[in-house]
Amino acid sequence: MATIDRSRLAALTASESERYAAARPRSRALFERAARSLVGGVPMQWMSEWPGPFPPFMAEAEGARLTDIDGHRYIDFCLGDTGAMFGHSPPAVARVAAAQTAKGLTAMLPSENAVIVAELLAQRFALPFWQMALSATDANRFVLRLAREITGRPKILVFNGCYHGTVDETIVSLENGKPRSRRGNVGPAFDPTADTRVIEFNDLAALEAALADRKVACVLTEPALTNLTGVVLPDDGYHAALRAIARKTGTLLIIDETHTISTGPGGYSRAHGLEPDILVLGKPIAGGIPAAVFGMTDTIGGQVRERLYGPGAAVAGIGGTLTANALALAAMRATLTEVATEAAYDHMIRLGTRLAEGIRAVVRRHDLPWYVTQLGARVEYRFQPSPPRTGTEARAGADSAVDRFFHLWCLNRGVMVTPMHNMLLACPATSEADIDRHNEVFGEAVAALLGR
Structure with a gap:
């Protein structure tokens, strides 16, 4: 050669x-x-x-x-x-963004587009309940909190070489088989190995061992590893085994499709029949305007509703003032209906x-x-x-x-x-x-x- x-x-x-x-x-x-x-x-x-x-x-x-x-x-x-x-400034997104700018950008109130976007997402990704964020990083932070709240478990699991934005718990790696804060992790607020387990992708034996004690609230993964390492594809049958092991141990499965949405209109999950408990999607969902979404099953949606929307609920650590702003929602609607077809x-x-x-x-x-x-x-x-x-x-x-x-x-x-x-x-x-x-x-x- x-x-x-x-x-x-x-x-x-x-x-x-x-x-x-x-x-x-x-x-x-x-x-x-x-x-x-x-x-x-x-x-x-x-x-x-x-x-x-x-x-x-x-x-x-x-x-x-x-x-x-x-x-x-x-x-x-x-x-x-x-x-x-x-593409840069898709015409449909540019048109509705200009129109929405004249009608108001944010009001901390729901809009009709919020309902329409959630319905469109449910149809596309086969998950019935949705919430909004400003970036995939935000969405991943929120869903990790929700997973811990729902399961009562303290730990999460990610894969060596994963990319989930700037979420503190996910900036970890394996070196010589040992977990450590990833090199270049700037001023970590805590040692991410304390509550994060990190294993190699495609290693089912390591996955089973990491989840066996039932202390892990969720597995957060991309369908294929991207970004920091280039693409690492799953072995044949890996995702089916991951889904089965997570269910057996009562661990929630969160799939981050922020990069793998390139696979098809419903991402890698729809193309390959994956069944996440929660799905995260950021970056392109609003045609370049900052926005993200996360969807969940009926069961998870009900549990989130009980904890976040019940009488006297005082929610900390979820959402922000500009989350689900009118501009982002108008752009998401245009992207889902006229652009990402x-x-x-x-x-x-x-x-x-x-x-x-x-x-x-x-x-x-x-x-x-x-x-x-x-x-x-x-x-x-x-x-x-x-x-x-x-x-x-x-x-x-x-x-x-x-x-x-x-x-x-x-x-x-x-x-x-x-x-x-x-x-x-x-x-x-x-x-x-x-x-x-x-x-x-x-x-x-x-x-x-x-x-x-």
């Missing part, structure tokens, strides 16, 4: 970095100016993870296109790391398949030990020979130097890939020509890297 010459990789990366910086003087100047008022020169730390010496600054975005302030126009496969999964998903998934097949063709042509994973409209490629089964295997196979080279090469040729990992999304506005352009650029990068 072909191998990478590391000195060639370093030289190419340096050349691409110089090209990137020279072509973006306005972004460089704004970044330098920002350093005087924004910590690190960006409003959020992860915006500094773009591969150049400074990030491109956005001027505008629409559909599958993003333009930076230097006038460079990109085919955007990052799409806000799923936040704009249905069956037809849109058919288009997105077909293009996702074209994207994955094109990348695989390049890998085969150059006899490279790399693999490609697809979750509907979401495609990721990794510079390792086989798909990992666990978070530990995924991290061990990471190659940040090769990642940086590919991201720079793509940006310099008008193709935007998610910076933290090699994730690409096809949205309703993505075209076959866009897909083919990525695969052409990817092929050119491989040829340059191998000196062919």
Whole structure:
């Protein structure tokens, strides 16, 4: 198999970095100016993870296109790391957002859209009761509290390499088989290993052992691990066994579909017949406007109602003043009815398949030990020979130097890939020509890297 010459990789990366910086003087100047008022020169730390010496600054975005302030126009496969999964400013969302802005943004009162959105969610995800949040992080915080309240149990379980936003209890990892606060966990409020158990994904023996003492209130999981490790797919039969073990031990099963909603209109859960007690969905649910939702079974809904809505109930730790605001609900309704449609998903998934097949063709042509994973409209490629089964295997196979080279090469040729990992999304506005352009650029990068 072909191998990478590391000195060639370093030289190419340096050349691409110089090209990137020279072509973006306005972004460089704004970044330098920002350093005087924004910590690190960006409003959020992860915006500094773009591969150049400074990030491109956005001027505008629409559909599958993003333009930076230097006038460079990109085919955007990052799409806000799923936040704009249905494209930037979908027309239906932009229209209702403008209309709702004129009628009021928030009032701490329910609106008709709240009822309609809940009914639409119930139809789509086959869970009868719903509540709102402002982000998946918020939703996950809320459902962990609810799980502990309902079960009377103190502990939760997550998987090594999981991603559930900035929830304190989930920022844990395994190192040499031992749980620890994840490296980079900033000022943890408590030791997350005290009440969180963390095991490897796809390890049923470890799962059974972790739940056996019936002290775990819930398992919080993505259907496939994403984001921090690249995609780690479940083994055949894993989810059925997870569901059975959770039921046997009286443990609630919470599925976070924030990234895996790329699989289909009802997410991975509907596509694969999963049966969560609670389902969480954030990021794209309102077409890019901050919002999230969590749904629950009839049984869980009844238990939540008793505790949160009964006479004299004093609820702490659930919700916020802007939760379920009128703007977000109008955008959610438009997303569910006019944007995230069956037809849109058919288009997105077909293009996702074209994207994955094109990348695989390049890998085969150059006899490279790399693999490609697809979750509907979401495609990721990794510079390792086989798909990992666990978070530990995924991290061990990471190659940040090769990642940086590919991201720079793509940006310099008008193709935007998610910076933290090699994730690409096809949205309703993505075209076959866009897909083919990525695969052409990817092929050119491989040829340059191998000196062919």
